[in-house]
Amino acid sequence: xLDRASAYRxxxxxxxxxxxxxxxxxxxxAFVDAVLWLNEALLVSAxxxxxxxxxxxxxxxxxxxxxALGGLVVGLIVRRWVRERRGLGPPDAILIAQTRQPPPTLKxxxxxxxxxxxxxxxxxxxxxxxxxxxxGTIIGAAVGPLERHVADLRAIAVACGVASxxxxxxxxxxxxxxxxxxxxxxxxxxxxxxPVAVAAATGHVVANVVFERPALFRxxxxxxRFGHEFLLFALLGVLCAGLAAGFMALILLAGRAAPRxxxxxxxxxxxxxxxxxxxxxxxxxxxxxxxxTLRFATIEGAFTMPELAVLVTAKLTLTALCVGFGFVGGVFxxxxxxxxxxxxxFGMGVAEALPAAQSGVVPYAICGMMAxxxxxxxxxxxxxxxVFELTRNYDLTIAAMVAVVFSNLVAxxxxxxxxxxxxxxxxxxxxxxxxxxAILGLRxxxxxxxxxxxALGADERVETLVRRLKTSGRAEALVTDRDGRxxxxxxxxxxxxxxxxxxxxxxxxxxxxxxxxxxTLWEAMTQxxxxxxxxxxxxxxxxxxxxxxxxxxVIGGYMEAVHDLRREExxxx
Amino acid sequence: xxxxxxLVVALCxxxxxxxxxxxxxxxxxxxxxxxxxxxxxxxFAPFEAKTGVELEIVRWDGGVAPLRAHLAxxxxxxxxxxxxxxxxxxxxxxxxxxxxxxxAILAPAPDGTPARDDFHDGAIADCFVSQLVFATVIAYDDxxxxxDKPQTVADFFDLERFPGKRALREAPVGLFDWALRAYGVPRxxxxxxxxxxxxxRLAFRRLDQIRDDLVWWRDGATPARLLAEGRVAMxxxxxxxxxxxxxxxxxxxxxxxxxxxxAENVWAMPAGVEDxxxxxxxxxxATAAEQLGAVANRISYGPTRASAMRRVGLHVEAGIxxxxxxxxxxxxxxxxxxxxxGWYAATEDLRRRRFEAWxxxxxxxx
Numbered sequence: 001x002l003d004r005a006s007a008y009r010x011x012x013x014x015x016x017x018x019x020x021x022x023x024x025x026x027x028x029x030a031f032v033d034a035v036l037w038l039n040e041a042l043l044v045s046a047x048x049x050x051x052x053x054x055x056x057x058x059x060x061x062x063x064x065x066x067x068a069l070g071g072l073v074v075g076l077i078v079r080r081w082v083r084e085r086r087g088l089g090p091p092d093a094i095l096i097a098q099t100r101q102p103p104p105t106l107k108x109x110x111x112x113x114x115x116x117x118x119x120x121x122x123x124x125x126x127x128x129x130x131x132x133x134x135x136g137t138i139i140g141a142a143v144g145p146l147e148r149h150v151a152d153l154r155a156i157a158v159a160c161g162v163a164s165x166x167x168x169x170x171x172x173x174x175x176x177x178x179x180x181x182x183x184x185x186x187x188x189x190x191x192x193x194x195p196v197a198v199a200a201a202t203g204h205v206v207a208n209v210v211f212e213r214p215a216l217f218r219x220x221x222x223x224x225r226f227g228h229e230f231l232l233f234a235l236l237g238v239l240c241a242g243l244a245a246g247f248m249a250l251i252l253l254a255g256r257a258a259p260r261x262x263x264x265x266x267x268x269x270x271x272x273x274x275x276x277x278x279x280x281x282x283x284x285x286x287x288x289x290x291x292x293t294l295r296f297a298t299i300e301g302a303f304t305m306p307e308l309a310v311l312v313t314a315k316l317t318l319t320a321l322c323v324g325f326g327f328v329g330g331v332f333x334x335x336x337x338x339x340x341x342x343x344x345x346f347g348m349g350v351a352e353a354l355p356a357a358q359s360g361v362v363p364y365a366i367c368g369m370m371a372x373x374x375x376x377x378x379x380x381x382x383x384x385x386x387v388f389e390l391t392r393n394y395d396l397t398i399a400a401m402v403a404v405v406f407s408n409l410v411a412x413x414x415x416x417x418x419x420x421x422x423x424x425x426x427x428x429x430x431x432x433x434x435x436x437x438a439i440l441g442l443r444x445x446x447x448x449x450x451x452x453x454x455a456l457g458a459d460e461r462v463e464t465l466v467r468r469l470k471t472s473g474r475a476e477a478l479v480t481d482r483d484g485r486x487x488x489x490x491x492x493x494x495x496x497x498x499x500x501x502x503x504x505x506x507x508x509x510x511x512x513x514x515x516x517x518x519x520t521l522w523e524a525m526t527q528x529x530x531x532x533x534x535x536x537x538x539x540x541x542x543x544x545x546x547x548x549x550x551x552x553x554v555i556g557g558y559m560e561a562v563h564d565l566r567r568e569e570x571x572x573x
Numbered sequence: 574x575x576x577x578x579x580l581v582v583a584l585c586x587x588x589x590x591x592x593x594x595x596x597x598x599x600x601x602x603x604x605x606x607x608x609x610x611x612x613x614x615x616x617f618a619p620f621e622a623k624t625g626v627e628l629e630i631v632r633w634d635g636g637v638a639p640l641r642a643h644l645a646x647x648x649x650x651x652x653x654x655x656x657x658x659x660x661x662x663x664x665x666x667x668x669x670x671x672x673x674x675x676x677a678i679l680a681p682a683p684d685g686t687p688a689r690d691d692f693h694d695g696a697i698a699d700c701f702v703s704q705l706v707f708a709t710v711i712a713y714d715d716x717x718x719x720x721d722k723p724q725t726v727a728d729f730f731d732l733e734r735f736p737g738k739r740a741l742r743e744a745p746v747g748l749f750d751w752a753l754r755a756y757g758v759p760r761x762x763x764x765x766x767x768x769x770x771x772x773x774r775l776a777f778r779r780l781d782q783i784r785d786d787l788v789w790w791r792d793g794a795t796p797a798r799l800l801a802e803g804r805v806a807m808x809x810x811x812x813x814x815x816x817x818x819x820x821x822x823x824x825x826x827x828x829x830x831x832x833x834x835x836a837e838n839v840w841a842m843p844a845g846v847e848d849x850x851x852x853x854x855x856x857x858x859a860t861a862a863e864q865l866g867a868v869a870n871r872i873s874y875g876p877t878r879a880s881a882m883r884r885v886g887l888h889v890e891a892g893i894x895x896x897x898x899x900x901x902x903x904x905x906x907x908x909x910x911x912x913x914x915g916w917y918a919a920t921e922d923l924r925r926r927r928f929e930a931w932x933x934x935x936x937x938x939x
Contacts (some may be wrong), residue, residue, distance in 0.1 A: 047765050049768065051919035292768070292772070
């Protein structure tokens with residue numbers, strides 16, 4: 001039977017799915033169209049450039065100046081209005097959905113989105129799906145306060161926003177639904193699944209019925225002709241894993257190298273934009289998202305092998321530069337482009353080696369595209385579905401599946417689950433062993449501090465200790481020196497054979513388990529394995545004793561956190 | 574019907590007035606051939622009969638350059654009204670070669686619907702009004718391919734399966750679009766790719782495959798004749814001309830509707846037109862539902878206003894239904910390639926330069 005509370009809950013989450021989904025879909029379309037408009041107006045797109053072919057000087061000036069000035073604007077927006085001093089993206093969305101930490105402010109979020117719009121509009125080599133994910137997150141987080149009516153609503157609403165934004169922008173509702181679960185929520189409870197599906201479907205309706213958007217990347221392909229080609233797809237997957245790991249490592253490296261250049265943070269995007277513009281004078285393909293290049297990569301003979309190799313290298317390096325030096329944007333679109341070019345290169349190599357036994361460049365290009373992208377975003381299932389929904393071609397999806405799976409396996413070993421997860425680990429939110437560890441890794445044991453313990457000075461004698469323990473009915477006491485610094489712990493059994501005049505300083509043992517202010521619940525749980533006693537001392541960074549953390553409190557906190565996670569993951573409708 | 578009656582009365586009065594002084598004349602520039610014949614029967618003759626104005630018909634092959642040259646000439650012959658391609662008209666309008674167009678002169682539909690609501694969206698522009706939709710299509714001589722018939726634009730470039738001469742218009746229009754379509758590029762992305770160096774290179778590579786078998790045509794009547802005489806196996810051309818050749822002369826010509834390039838013809842007036850009132854009166858008459866419908870019942874071009882479309886029925890001589898032969902028939906629209914006027918207008922130089930470089934040295938050129 002449906003009781004009133006469940007009916008209310010189902011009604012509320014459905015409305016959230018519909019409302020957040022609808023608003024996020026409209027916002028996503030507005031964002032994508034604004035980027036296109038800027039690309040036309042600022043002579044970034046090939047389509048606009050061809051129309052100014054008679055003015056080569058104007059074109060060259062625009063090529064160099066537009067990304068550089070765009071970078072300057074981005075740098076100033078981030079410095080002035082984004083409190084975090086960096087672009088917000090999928091890692092922040094994950095954090096908002098996974099934890100109860102306060103999200104970045106709305107002002108930061110909107111400023112970051114504007115900076116992303118300028119980055120993409122002026123042709124910097126970054127992706128648009130990262131900002132779109134965060135745009136969906138802003139809209140979802142806005143209904144977060146309703147959480148007091150339904151548990152975990154904030155996470156669900158964020159997932160709804162993300163699913164709808166992706167569903168609309170890619171015109172891929174199934175991929176949007178799976179992405180929100182695979183990357184943002186990391187579980188598949190029915191309570192979350194239903195509203196997120198509603199949001200993704202709403203995005204689909206807005207994109208298809210209201211705005212009549214076509215499928216993003218239709219590719220004609222008649223099927224894989226030879227069985228042995230699946231082995232080649234797997235091999236391509238492995239190679240792509242290496243490329244993806246290199247790509248991600250380079251992005252992180254650029255991020256670390258940027259502060260060492262002595263260029264002030266607000267000027268860094270402009271510097272990267274200038275470099276990008278200068279390269280684009282020779283290689284216009286590196287500008288922007290590269291829709292034309294994606295298409296050319298699927299056409300036999302559009303590129304020579306050296307051209308492909310140069311473009312892969314250039315796009316990889318410049319994207320790392322743009323992201324590392326503070327342009328605001330994602331890595332998904334550049335990964336698609338790098339992957340498809342590399343896949344085409346591999347396909348051409350195969351064509352030379354086995355001229356009569358391959359199905360053309362198309363399946364290799366598509367496999368490469370997805371096999372590089374998948375480990376970067378850490379979402380194999382989403383990527384496979386994206387191929388299906390973007391190309392609407394079943395044969396290509398199966399081929400891409402093989403490459404994607406092998407790529408993910410290898411890249412996981414080489415680098416980690418995804419760029420987002422590795423970035424989050426840098427911010428001490430480690431999802432590599434699952435949500436349990438990450439959530440437990442955020443909670444500090446100092447929250448469980450208790451003042452209920454016996455502390456004695458190092459100069460006091462055993463007789464005092466015995467008397468105090470007797471009256472309180474305890475078996476251990478903590479020893480501190482005159483400044484309150486922790487010296488060790490004395491247990492009743494240690495003093496049984498000692499004369500009453502022995503100083504406690506001679507007996508205190510400091511080799512037991514201690515916690516400090518930064519010890520997380522996860523670390524505490526692993527240390528408790530070696531723990532004997534009642535409570536572990538909590539010691540400040542200056543060595544002073546702050547209190548104790550009772551074993552029971554640690555276990556209780558652990559149980560509570562795990563229970564919350566299990567309840568969220570198994571919540572019904 | 575009141576609108577139409579009023580129009581007739583007005584035109585009769587005007588005719589009387591015109592007849593009073595010496596016989597007024599108006600020069601109309603248009604394309605010749607079966608198209609002009611249809612216009613003569615549906616528009617020119619009735620106009621002369623109703624107004625008494627003598628129409629002088631000048632033939633041309635379209636383009637912006639001839640109009641530019643005409644306006645720059647010392648003592649040009651008179652041009653009052655010009656039938657031109659929409660893409661050319663757009664470029665000419667930007668250059669200031671056309672007189673501004675006042676939409677208020679257009680006749681409402683016979684049922685009183687204002688012209689603005691009756692015409693297709695975007696048909697009325699600053700310097701012109703769009704009057705019909707035509708398609709540039711590929712047609713083949715049925716006798717040349719007794720077995721498999723060509724079906725797609727890719728077959729046009731496939732000399733192995735479909736050998737024989739090819740005829741293309743000697744202008745940088747349409748051939749690049751088709752060459753890229755032959756690679757399987759989706760319709761929506763053709764002009765994005767043609768905006769790049771690489772896109773042109775690919776297009777010319779495809780054109781190189783048929784280079785030695787190419788015959789160039791200029792005049793719109795030529796391709797149907799080349800096919801009918803068996804001098805080429807496939808040719809590009811205007812769908813109405815091919816239709817006419819088959820219906821009126823029984824030529825064995827079949828049309829491939831795949832990637833048909835849709836475009837529009839417009840009526841416009843050159844800048845500084847001599848007798849603006851009379852020119853506007855002609856355009857009002859020529860774009861009325863009755864006249865546009867009458868043109869479509871003679872040659873298979875789709876009218877741009879709904880009230881005219883409702884008047885399309887059987888061909889006046891052959892008696893076959895005209896609707897399935899219009900480029901705007903739903904099953905043709907599905908496979909059609911919508912020409913991007915904005916892109917065409919802005920890339921005239923670019924296209925011409927590359928086209929000429931390719932023709933003279935066989936390189937994609939810059």
